[in-house]
Amino acid sequence: MEAQDTEELARFRQKWKEELKHTKEKHSETIKPGDALNDQPSSSSAEVRDAVVQPVPVQRHTPLEQYTLAVQYEQQGLLDEALTLYRQSFRRDPNVDKAYHREEQKKAIAAHTFVQPKHPPAESSSSRPAPIQTDAHILDLKHLTITDDTRRPLHAVLANFPHDLVFLPEDDNKYSPFRLLPEEIVIHILIELARINDTTTIERFASVSRKGRMLSLDGAIWRDLARRIYIPPQIPESLTVDDLVSAYKEDYRRIYIEQPRLRLDGVYIAVCHYVRNGLSENHWVSVTHLVTYHRYLRFLPTGEVLSLLANEDANPQHIIPLLKPELRMKGFMIGRWCLDGTTVYITELLDPGSQPAKYSFQMTLNLKSRPLGRWNKLDLAAYDSVDVATGEASSFTLKHERPYWFSKVRSYRW
Known part of the structure; x- marks a missing residue:
């Protein structure tokens, strides 16, 4: 009886050892392909890993650039993209629309004050620039003529202003009391400032808005000021203020700015x-x-x-x-x-x-x-x-x- 138990125990141990050995062989076979991959990494796997690890650079835009891009998208009909950029730009800067309009006004002014030459000079084949012919340039300047458009660039800019100008508040949520004043009242206030020779305040008011600039150019504001200033000894005895008015085409503001005068204040x-x-x-x-x-x-x-x-x-x-x-x-x-x-x-x-x-x-x-x-x-x-x-x-x-x-x-x- 004891001998039979011993034989069964021996057979059980032998069977267990064979199963254990068989399990180890399978485990080693499953690990070897992984080890081979780790020991000799392929170029494709390295590229994939690098592509995953390295982040894609994100291009940063200022709120003004985002708003400008949103306007372009809106003009192209991409309303979803435009709406997203509008929200992002206003979230970063609540006054980005005002900054955009200021930039557009600067571009409009620059476009009217600068004119591209119709026939640009051809580039020289030599890398060294040609010597400047000074005498020739001086002779050319003698025949240079100045037209009314070049003398008065401000009028070219004002010609593009809309006709229905109004005073708008800087903050859209607030109301501008100037909108209630008739233009005649505003001009009368500016005339009173000119009577006390406070032209600095007049020009500061004109720089606030396009409506203020248009009103500050009224001839009644500058007429009395110019006629009070340009009398002898500010001008020779042989010259009268009417002669200046004719020379400056009845632009009293130009007379005050361009005609020499000694400051008495x-x-x-x-x-x-x-x-x-x-x-x-x-x-x-x-x-x-x-x-x-x-x-x-x-x-x-x-x-x-x-x-x-x-x-x-x-x-x-x-x-x-x-x-x-x-x-x-x-x-x-x-x-x-x-x-x-x-x-x-x-x-x-x-x-x-x-x-x-x-x-x-x-x-x-x-x-x-x-x-x-x-x-x-x-x-x-x-x-x-x-x-x-x-x-x-x-x-x-x-x-x-x-x-x-x-x-x-x-x-x-x-």
């Missing part, structure tokens, strides 16, 4: 410097001093001009309120002025405190505008002393002189 100031050698107890030490002084010119509508030479001890903030005909201090003189084109003549500069004077002074200056319409710069061309008895003039050197720049003063009224 402020003072022209020149800041000058020179270096002076100093004294030192030590011979190996060199002492130099930078000396600063100011020249002031205030032009009055009566034809008088106030001239003051002050050193750096006198602060301009303290001098400007005192610059009146009643002022009496060293370096102060009163004279007469007149304007001929862009040349300013100052004569009979005398010290009001010394009577009688042996010498008077005279200046010749060139009036310039930086930028256009400001007339805010005076270049000193000549400075002479005149013997009152003989009338003989002697010129001063202008080595250290600098140009005068205009500074507006609120308390100066004319």
Whole structure:
């Protein structure tokens, strides 16, 4: 009995070992193909793995670019794509539509102010550019003609404005009270600003909207201002304001901007410097001093001009309120002025405190505008002393002189 149990146990063990061996062989056969793939990876599998691992670059767009692309899609009839881009652009920038319209206006203005040449020059076969013939270009410029369109680019832009212009609020959710005002009331307000010579506020109002620009060009706003300014000594005695009106084709705003004029609502100031050698107890030490002084010119509508030479001890903030005909201090003189084109003549500069004077002074200056319409710069061309008895003039050197720049003063009224 025991021998039979032992034989059965031996057969069971032998059968179990064979099954276990058979299972290991199958397991090894299933692993080998995987190991072979891992040991020798194919090029196609590597490409697939790289394609999966490496992310596709996403092109980023600004809200304005998305809105522009949405407009293009809408024009092409791709409404779904356009709606998606509209939502994305407004989500990133709620005012993207206003930015888009501003860009379109800039492009429209640039298209009217710049004209492509009809016959562009052919490219040279040589890589080195040909030398510029300066004399030939100068001769060509002599025959250059300027038409009304090139003189007045603003009118070309205004011609494309719609006729039904209205004041629109910057925020569409708010209401603009200017829409309730008739145009006559707005123009009357601008006329009152011109009467107090506040042209800066008029131009700021004009830059707000196209409706404001159209109203600011009304001739009634600039007519009274131009007729008050352009009288002698602002223009020669032989010239009248009607002559200017005819020359500028009754455009009073152009007269105010382009016709030279001396500013009477402020003072022209020149800041000058020179270096002076100093004294030192030590011979190996060199002492130099930078000396600063100011020249002031205030032009009055009566034809008088106030001239003051002050050193750096006198602060301009303290001098400007005192610059009146009643002022009496060293370096102060009163004279007469007149304007001929862009040349300013100052004569009979005398010290009001010394009577009688042996010498008077005279200046010749060139009036310039930086930028256009400001007339805010005076270049000193000549400075002479005149013997009152003989009338003989002697010129001063202008080595250290600098140009005068205009500074507006609120308390100066004319």
